[in-house]
Amino acid sequence: MRRPTDPARPAPPPAGPRLTPAGYAVLGTGVLGCGFGWGLGYTEAVVLGLAALAAVAAALLWTLKVPDVETRREVVPGRVARTDPAYGVVVLANTGSRTLRGLRAEDRVAGRPMLPVDLPPVPPGCEVRARYRLPTDRRGTVDVGPMLLVRGDPLGLARRVRECGDVESLLVRPRTVALPVLPAGRTHHLEGPTSDTAEDGTLTFHSLREYVLGDDLRRVHWRSSARTGTLMVRRMIDVSLPTTVVVLDSGRAGYTDRESFETAVDAVGSVVEAVARSRFPMRVITSAGLLPLGDNHQDADHILDRLALVDPEEKRGLADALDALERIRGGDTLVVVTGTVLPLPADRLARLRGRFDRLIVVRSGDGRDSVSGVRTVLLDRLDDLVPAWRREAMA
Incomplete structure (x- = not known):
C-alpha cells in the first residue's frame, strides 16, 4: 500500500560521495603524518601520510x-x-x-x-x-x-x-482464531442473508445501489434513477437473520496492560470474522461510538481493517460504549469485550439481557469478577477463547 510523501520525513541525503567517520579519521591521519613528517624530517611519516591520503582519494573516486x-x-x-x-x-x-x-x-x-x-x-x-x-x-x-x-x-x-x-x-x-457462530433463538437461513433464499415476508428495504447486470428489474427504483441519471436498485435485507452486536471497551483504564487490550481486540476480530464468514449482519461498537462500516457490514476484511486502527482511549471507557449501544435497536446476540481492572456495570448488563436473546461478556486479563446471570469468558490469551466459545455454541 503506497502512501503519499510525508512532509515530516527526514531530509534526503546530500548528493555525491561523502566520507564516513573512518574516512575522516584516515584523512586526519594523512594530514598529520605529512605535516609532522615534513616538518621534522621523518620520511616514514610522510610516506604513511601520503598513503592515507591516497586511500581517501581512491575511496572518493570509487563512489564518484x-x-x-x-x-x-x-x-x-x-x-x-x-x-x-x-x-x-x-x-x-x-x-x-x-x-x-x-x-x-x-x-x-x-x-x-x-x-x-x-x-x-x-x-x-x-x-x-x-x-x-x-x-x-x-x-x-x-x-x-x-x-x-x-x-x-x-x-x-x-x-x-x-x-x-x-x-x-x-x-x-488483529490476530484471529476460528470460532463457530453462536445459535440464535430466531429462525435464520443457513446460507446467509441472500434475497434468493429468504421468504418474501422477511425482506425489507435497506438502501439503494447501482444496477448490476443480472439484478431483478422489479427492484429498480425509477424515481432515484431518473434523478441521478444512473440505474438504481433497491437493496433488500432479510430481517429474520440473527444480528450480532459486538461491543469493545477501548478505554485504557479497563486493562491491566497493552497486551491485555490487544487480546481483547483480537477476540473482537475473531467474533467478527466468524459472523462475517456466515454472511450474517452485525454491528461493532467501541468506546468512541459505532464503528463506521458503510455497506461492508458483512465483509470480514473491511471490519478487520477498521479494527486495526482502534487505539486505547484515555477519556472513554465501557460506559461510553454502552451509551452508544442504547441508541441502536436490540438483536439476537450481544458480545461485550472488556478488561478486568474495573468492575462490570451489573445494572446496565441486566437491562441489556432483555433486549438480546443471548449476552456474553469476554474479559481479557487477570481477574474473576462476574455478574450473576451473565455468561462470562475469561481470557489470559487469545487461544483460551476457542474452547470457551465452543461451550457457548453448544449451550
Whole structure:
C-alpha cells in the first residue's frame, strides 16, 4: 500500500560521495603524518601520510560514479495479522555494463532506521532480491520507507547515498482464531442473508445501489434513477437473520496492560470474522461510538481493517460504549469485550439481557469478577477463547 510523501520525513541525503567517520579519521591521519613528517624530517611519516591520503582519494573516486541500477522495495504482504511474518523485499536490477559491488539498502520502518541489508554482487542485466522482517507485534499502520541505496568502497572510507522507493505502509490487523457462530433463538437461513433464499415476508428495504447486470428489474427504483441519471436498485435485507452486536471497551483504564487490550481486540476480530464468514449482519461498537462500516457490514476484511486502527482511549471507557449501544435497536446476540481492572456495570448488563436473546461478556486479563446471570469468558490469551466459545455454541 503506497502512501503519499510525508512532509515530516527526514531530509534526503546530500548528493555525491561523502566520507564516513573512518574516512575522516584516515584523512586526519594523512594530514598529520605529512605535516609532522615534513616538518621534522621523518620520511616514514610522510610516506604513511601520503598513503592515507591516497586511500581517501581512491575511496572518493570509487563512489564518484552513480551506479546504473533500478531499485524498488515491496512490502509482502500488504496486510497481515498481528505477530504473523511480513517482509520488506528489496529488488535491485543492474542496468549498466559492469558488475556492481559494495551495495546495501537501508530502510526506515515506523520512523526508525533498520539494520542495513547487504546486497550481493549484481552482474550486468541481472536482478537480485534481499528481504528483512518487519515488526508486526502491534496493530496499526507501519510506515516503511524511504529506502536508501548505499554504495561504499572496500575500505569503508567513503559512501554515496541515494534515496529511492516510495513510502509504503503495512497494515497490521488483529490476530484471529476460528470460532463457530453462536445459535440464535430466531429462525435464520443457513446460507446467509441472500434475497434468493429468504421468504418474501422477511425482506425489507435497506438502501439503494447501482444496477448490476443480472439484478431483478422489479427492484429498480425509477424515481432515484431518473434523478441521478444512473440505474438504481433497491437493496433488500432479510430481517429474520440473527444480528450480532459486538461491543469493545477501548478505554485504557479497563486493562491491566497493552497486551491485555490487544487480546481483547483480537477476540473482537475473531467474533467478527466468524459472523462475517456466515454472511450474517452485525454491528461493532467501541468506546468512541459505532464503528463506521458503510455497506461492508458483512465483509470480514473491511471490519478487520477498521479494527486495526482502534487505539486505547484515555477519556472513554465501557460506559461510553454502552451509551452508544442504547441508541441502536436490540438483536439476537450481544458480545461485550472488556478488561478486568474495573468492575462490570451489573445494572446496565441486566437491562441489556432483555433486549438480546443471548449476552456474553469476554474479559481479557487477570481477574474473576462476574455478574450473576451473565455468561462470562475469561481470557489470559487469545487461544483460551476457542474452547470457551465452543461451550457457548453448544449451550
